Amino acid sequence: MSKLFKNKYRITSARLQNWNSANQGMYFVTICTKNRGNYFGNIDSKGIFKPNEIGKIAYSEWFNAINIRPDMNLKLGEFVVMPILGDINLR
Secondary structure, three states, rough: OOOOOOOOOOOOOOOOOOOOOOOOOOOOOOOOOOOOOOOEEEEOOOOOOOHHHHHHHHHHHHHHHHHHHHHOOOOOOOOOOOOHHOOOOOO
């Protein structure tokens, strides 16, 4: 693994070396957007997340994962769209 992403990132993998992702287990998935942009929606003045069209697609795809992957025996846990703290007025 001497060349990782055009030799730009040279960190050792945090993944368990002998783990097979096909094994049963719980997975924590994080998706970060380019420049931490608000691609999925915005927080209104009351602090409530209002998804835009892309955000609504993300929500529906999360819940649809079980239907489109019946062979994978999926069980969905909780999920949350986390805002950037700087975008929220905490006062």
